Ligand SMILES: NC(=O)c1ccc[n+]([C@@H]2O[C@H](COP(=O)([O-])OP(=O)(O)OC[C@H]3O[C@@H](n4cnc5c(N)ncnc54)[C@H](O)[C@@H]3O)[C@@H](O)[C@H]2O)c1
């Protein structure tokens with residue numbers, strides 16, 4: 115069963131023992147996936163609950179609603195609401211101010227004429243901008259909309275909810291102001307030129323959901339031409355978290371990563387970066403497959419071995435990572451006993467972790483669990499804290515190591531809401547930026 119829709123069922127349940135269980139059992143017997151339950155109102159005779167449920171499609175929702183309404187005894191569905199859309203009403207972010215203006219004195223300090231002195235101080239010594247503006251705490255989240263999650267080239271405006279989401283994570287996890295920038299061009303010359311012209315307002319540039327192959331040239335050129343940290347999240351944020359998950363799995367399984375055979379399905383932005391990171395970490399046998407000859411060439415040039423098909427990767431590899439954007443690409447029959455399988459495409463993985471485990475995998479995870487949210491916030495916080503001019507390989511390895519160190523024995527990665535992991539990544543990256551060393 116593929117769950118692609120989340121809805122909230124607002125259900126009134128008369129207070130008779132066993133009534134709530136009847137509702138839950140209908141949801142279970144119809145194979146819908148029960149999520150959070152919130153009590154909205156406790157009355158004398160009945161309780162109103164908001165039950166979050168994942169469904170396959172609209173027909174599935176209708177079936178479950180009808181069955182619940184048929185239970186009888188006063189059990190009634192009052193509304194079916196969409197929690198996800200509700201959470202997006204009005205957008206998820208806004209630019210706020212850090213100073214209140216309550217008096218004319220405040221106005222003169224915060225704005226004119228006081229502000230002119232600050233401008234002159236920065237004109238005289240541009241470094242002062244680090245202390246008297248928000249620049250050093252702001253990161254531009256830049257997309258051209260060409261590889262939004264695994265949804266493909268849906269354009270930058272359709273990708274805005276993802277960019278706003280990244281801004282929310284930046285703010286809540288590490289206190290960075292993330293500012294979405296939507297580009298209506300994918301031409302590397304134009305993208306680089308545009309970002310160069312606007313970069314001065316930001317302490318760093320996070321490139322997000324920019325497709326391959328143009329993402330490689332864009333990132334390389336920006337890194338060379340700007341003296342602030344630039345990182346393509348889908349490449350390096352993903353590679354860091356994937357390396358961390360693989361290291362944790364190897365730790366638990368007692369496997370030596372350098373000696374393991376690793377297969378990567380999909381050699382786009384995320385896939386190629388994962389291969390490069392794993393090979394730099396010491397993996398000797400790195401296999402990759404893609405539909406595009408250019409993508410395969412890039413892997414060969416980076417030192418990996420191209421194989422012809424998904425079948426061959428599944429056949430050969432102890433550890434399999436998939437980042438194709440293709441839901442259900444890996445079949446249960448292709449899974450080998452004891453494999454570690456990370457099917458990282460969002461919103462739908464190449465194989466569901468439960469299916470992979472059922473087919474014999476030793477570890478399996480999807481892109482909701484192994485997600486670059488564990489990496490990019492702390493990587494940028496650490497880089498900004500250190501006033502680093504770039505995000506270097508030792509900084510990325512330090513981030514991966516910090517994620518491994520924050521992972522409980524037996525888990526693949528920490529919980530993304532664990533504030534300790536973002537602090538640990540920040541500190542490790544800052545240390546690596548200052549010393550050039552991982553530890
Ligand atoms: N979990 C995470 O943190 C995370 C991070 C980044 C990307 N992703 C996911 O990875 C996926 C790819 O993202 P990307 O930025 O690398 O996109 P991309 O477009 O750069 O790369 C996708 C690659 O997959 C290849 N591909 C497509 N179908 C294939 C098939 N049947 N067999 C082999 N290769 C195939 C394409 O040719 C392309 O090279 C997306 O679904 C995205 O959500 C997940």
Ligand SMILES: O=C(O)C[C@H](O)C(=O)O
Nearest residue numbers: 263264323348460485486
């Ligand atoms: O946005 C995410 O959840 C992860 C990643 O950046 C992706 O593109 O899928």
Ligand SMILES: [Mg+2]
Nearest residue numbers: 263322323348
């Ligand atoms: Mg992304």
